[in-house]
Amino acid sequence: MGIVTSPAHSLARSETQSIPTILATDLRLTLGSGESGVEILKGIDLTVPQGQTLALLGPSGSGKSSLMAVLCGLERASSGTLQVAGEDFAGMSEDDLARARRGRIGVVLQAFHLLPTMTALENVATPMELAGMPGARERAEAELVAVGLGHRLSHYPAQLSGGEQQRVAIARALAPRPALVFADEPTGNLDAATGAAIVELLFARRAEAGATLLIITHDENLARQCERVVTLADGMIASDTLATDIASDTLATDIASDTLATDIASDTLAADMASDTLA
Numbered sequence: 001m002g003i004v005t006s007p008a009h010s011l012a013r014s015e016t017q018s019i020p021t022i023l024a025t026d027l028r029l030t031l032g033s034g035e036s037g038v039e040i041l042k043g044i045d046l047t048v049p050q051g052q053t054l055a056l057l058g059p060s061g062s063g064k065s066s067l068m069a070v071l072c073g074l075e076r077a078s079s080g081t082l083q084v085a086g087e088d089f090a091g092m093s094e095d096d097l098a099r100a101r102r103g104r105i106g107v108v109l110q111a112f113h114l115l116p117t118m119t120a121l122e123n124v125a126t127p128m129e130l131a132g133m134p135g136a137r138e139r140a141e142a143e144l145v146a147v148g149l150g151h152r153l154s155h156y157p158a159q160l161s162g163g164e165q166q167r168v169a170i171a172r173a174l175a176p177r178p179a180l181v182f183a184d185e186p187t188g189n190l191d192a193a194t195g196a197a198i199v200e201l202l203f204a205r206r207a208e209a210g211a212t213l214l215i216i217t218h219d220e221n222l223a224r225q226c227e228r229v230v231t232l233a234d235g236m237i238a239s240d241t242l243a244t245d246i247a248s249d250t251l252a253t254d255i256a257s258d259t260l261a262t263d264i265a266s267d268t269l270a271a272d273m274a275s276d277t278l279a
C-alpha cells in the first residue's frame with residue numbers, strides 16, 4: 001500500500017515538553033445513577049507535557065477508552081479537574097467542549113463514526129470545512145493519499161473494508177494537524193504491514209506538528225515506540241513509566257495480560273462524534 005509520510009521535523013524535547021497539555025487531578029467517572037451507577041474512573045491524576053507520546057495499557061474493562069473519552073472531551077468527568085490545551089474541560093458545556101476539540105484535537109475511536117452518506121473525501125474534508133479551514137478538500141485528499149487511500153476518495157464507508165474505514169478515520173483525525181491526537185487501538189483492524197505504515201504516519205505527523213500523542217494499544221511494538229507507558233487497572237493508574245526504563249519482559253507481560261479487548265463504544269460517544277462532524 002502507498003502510505004506516504006512527509007519528512008518529520010522533530011522539535012527538540014525542551015521545546016515540546018515544557019507545557020502540560022493535559023493536566024488531570026482526581027478525575028472520576030460514574031456512569032448510570034443510583035444503584036445502577038458504575039464507577040468507571042476512580043481518581044486519575046495525570047500530567048502530560050506537550051509533544052509527549054504516551055501508550056495507555058491495561059486489561060479489558062480497566063477504563064482506558066473511558067479515560068480517553070474524558071481527556072478528549074467526548075465524555076464529561078463526574079468530578080475532578082481537567083485542563084486540556086489550557087482550557088478548563090471540567091467546567092465546559094458540551095457545546096463548548098465540541099468547539100474546543102474542533103481542529104485542535106484529533107480522535108480515532110475503535111468505532112470509526114464515519115458518516116455513511118458521505119464519501120471518504122467528504123468525511124475527512126467536511127469537519128475542516130465546518131471549522132473554516134482553507135483548502136479543506138485538498139488537505140483531505142492529501143491525507144487520504146498519505147494513508148494509502150488515494151484510490152478510494154469517492155467510496156462511501158459501506159464500500160470500504162474495516163481497515164480502510166479505520167484509515168479514513170485516521171486521515172480525518174490527522175488532516176487538521178491537531179495539537180493533540182488520541183487514538184484507541186489505531187492499528188486494530190489492520191494487517192501487520194499496513195499497521196506499521198500507519199504507526200509511522202502517526203509518529204511522523206506528531207513530529208511535524210509537535211503534537212501530543214496518546215494511544216491505547218495492545219501492540220507491543222507500538223507501545224515500545226512511545227516515550228511513556230501508563231497502565232490502568234480497575235479505573236486507577238497502576239503504573240506510569242518512561243518507556244526507556246521498562247524492562248522488555250515487564251512490558252511484554254503487561255501487554256500479554258491485556259488481550260481481552262472488546263469494542264465498547266457507547267451510544268453517547270457515537271452521537272458526540274457524529275455531532276462533532278456535523279456541527
Ligand SMILES: Nc1ncnc2c1ncn2[C@@H]1O[C@H](COP(=O)(O)OP(=O)(O)OP(=O)(O)O)[C@@H](O)[C@H]1O
Pocket residue numbers: 031032038040058059060061062063064065066067260261262263264266
Ligand atoms: N455506558 C456505560 N455504562 C456502564 N458501564 C460502562 C459504560 N461504558 C463502559 N462501561 C464499563 O466501564 C468499564 C471500562 O470500560 P472501557 O471501555 O473504558 O474499558 P477499556 O479498558 O477501554 O476496555 P477494552 O480494552 O476492552 O476496550 C467496563 O467495565 C465497561 O463495562
